[in-house]
Amino acid sequence: MDIIINISGALCLFIGSFLCISGAIGILRFPDFYTRMHAVGVTDTLGAGMILIGLMFYSPDFLTFSKLVMILLLTLLIGPTTSHVLAKAAMKNGLMPELAKTDHDKNKDKEINSSNS
Amino acid sequence: MKLHTISLFLTLSAFWLLNSAHNTLLILLLGLAAIALVLVITHKMDVVDQESQPLYLTPKIFSYYLWLIKKIIQANIIVVTHIWLGSKSISPTLRWIKISPKTDMGKVIYANSITLTPGTVAIDLVDDKILVHALLQKDIESLLAGEMDRRVSLLEH
Amino acid sequence: MLIAATLAIFIAMILAIVRGIVGPTLYDRILAVNMFGTKTVLLISLLGFVMGRPEFLDIAIVYALINFISVIGILRYSDTNELKHLSHDKKSLEKEP
Numbered sequence: 001m002d003i004i005i006n007i008s009g010a011l012c013l014f015i016g017s018f019l020c021i022s023g024a025i026g027i028l029r030f031p032d033f034y035t036r037m038h039a040v041g042v043t044d045t046l047g048a049g050m051i052l053i054g055l056m057f058y059s060p061d062f063l064t065f066s067k068l069v070m071i072l073l074l075t076l077l078i079g080p081t082t083s084h085v086l087a088k089a090a091m092k093n094g095l096m097p098e099l100a101k102t103d104h105d106k107n108k109d110k111e112i113n114s115s116n117s
Numbered sequence: 118m119k120l121h122t123i124s125l126f127l128t129l130s131a132f133w134l135l136n137s138a139h140n141t142l143l144i145l146l147l148g149l150a151a152i153a154l155v156l157v158i159t160h161k162m163d164v165v166d167q168e169s170q171p172l173y174l175t176p177k178i179f180s181y182y183l184w185l186i187k188k189i190i191q192a193n194i195i196v197v198t199h200i201w202l203g204s205k206s207i208s209p210t211l212r213w214i215k216i217s218p219k220t221d222m223g224k225v226i227y228a229n230s231i232t233l234t235p236g237t238v239a240i241d242l243v244d245d246k247i248l249v250h251a252l253l254q255k256d257i258e259s260l261l262a263g264e265m266d267r268r269v270s271l272l273e274h
Numbered sequence: 275m276l277i278a279a280t281l282a283i284f285i286a287m288i289l290a291i292v293r294g295i296v297g298p299t300l301y302d303r304i305l306a307v308n309m310f311g312t313k314t315v316l317l318i319s320l321l322g323f324v325m326g327r328p329e330f331l332d333i334a335i336v337y338a339l340i341n342f343i344s345v346i347g348i349l350r351y352s353d354t355n356e357l358k359h360l361s362h363d364k365k366s367l368e369k370e371p
Contacts (some may be wrong), residue, residue, distance in 0.1 A: 009275070010275040013275050013276070013278075013279040014275065014278075014279075016279065017278070017279045017282030017283065018282075020282060020283060020286045020313070020316070021282055021285060021286050021289075023286070023309075024285070024286035024287075024289035024290055024309075025289065027289065027290060027293045027305075027306065027309065028289055028292065028293055033299060033301050033302050033305070036293075036302065036305060037305060040305060040308070040309050043286070043309060043312065043313070044309075044312060048312060048315075048316055051279060051283075051316050051319075051320070052316075052319070054279070055319060055320070055323055058276070058323055059328070060328065064328040064331065067328075067331040067332070067335070068319070068331065070335060071315065071319065071331065071334055071335055071338060074335065074338045074339070075312065075315070075338065078338060078341075078342045079312070081342070082308055082342065082345050082346075085345075085346060085349050086301060086304060086305060086308070086345070086349065089301070089349045089352050090299075090301040093352065095299060095301060
């Protein structure tokens with residue numbers, strides 16, 4: 001029984017650390033502010049969640065367990081609020097995202113090119 | 118109103134007991150005094166109502182949470198794959214989406230669920246439209262298909 | 275495994291602070307600092323378990339709250355005019371090259 005708890009805790013911690021490092025690499029690799037925000041979303045939800053759930057397996061008594069649950073709920077409430085406020089402030093102050101070209105835009109580009117040539 | 122006061126009292130006392138973990142009489146009395154002070158102040162501010170203690174959601178919210186957790190795990194896997202594939206594989210999209218929840222609480226739950234799922238962020242909310250930025254065009258299309266919209270609308274009543 | 279997870283969080287913190295130093299716009303920096311704060315909460319809880327002192331979790335709760343309040347405070351301040359001018363100037367300066 002002890003071994004099962006230890007192994008599942010270690011597995012959760014491993015997945016959590018992998019997700020956290022992935023998010024940190026995403027924040028370095030993505031091209032603009034709005035896409036980086038999605039990378040932070042990964043670490044805020046499942047990365048932090050998995051690490052805290054892994055710690056719950058190791059917790060010695062009920063009090064520690066309930067405090068870990070409290071931190072998890074706080075993280076899940078705080079994460080989306082912060083990213084929404086940040087995105088709204090950036091949009092309001094005129095930082096526009098780089099958007100992918102849709103089919104409509106490509107057609108327009110083609111028309112412009114053909115009319116030029 | 119009475120029901121909301123009782124639920125606020127229970128929440129605050131659970132919070133105090135879990136955080137202090139001391140069971141001496143003095144500490145418990147101090148905790149009771151602090152909770153009473155908070156209850157008086159919140160009643161003076163007139164914030165103890167449906168909005169701060171949404172008790173009517175309780176029967177249906179847990180199945181919604183289970184569905185949302187499943188959705189969050191799927192979205193996480195997709196976003197992590199695209200992080201490792203690099204910035205060539207993403208197609209950022211910005212779009213206004215019409216929503217069907219009518220009450221303030223429904224709108225807030227919907228916008229918060231969109232932001233909580235990695236890959237989509239709700240930027241602005243005007244009347245019955247949400248401005249959403251998505252990492253992939255596919256995400257916007259799955260939002261437009263409207264399964265989350267339907268589930269949040271079911272929560273409202 | 276606990277120590278390995280602590281090291282992984284530490285590496286992620288270093289990567290986040292690199293984005294905070296490089297970050298082209300003001301909002302990138304705020305985002306990186308926010309992520310750094312979330313990571314610090316996880317690091318404190320992990321360190322509490324590594325050292326065998328779960329009382330560290332109280333500090334982690336307080337740190338999560340302070341992190342949230344500070345980000346909201348900075349963004350409230352960015353609604354006033356001073357920070358807005360600053361960010362506009364920065365963007366126009368940094369976009370040119």
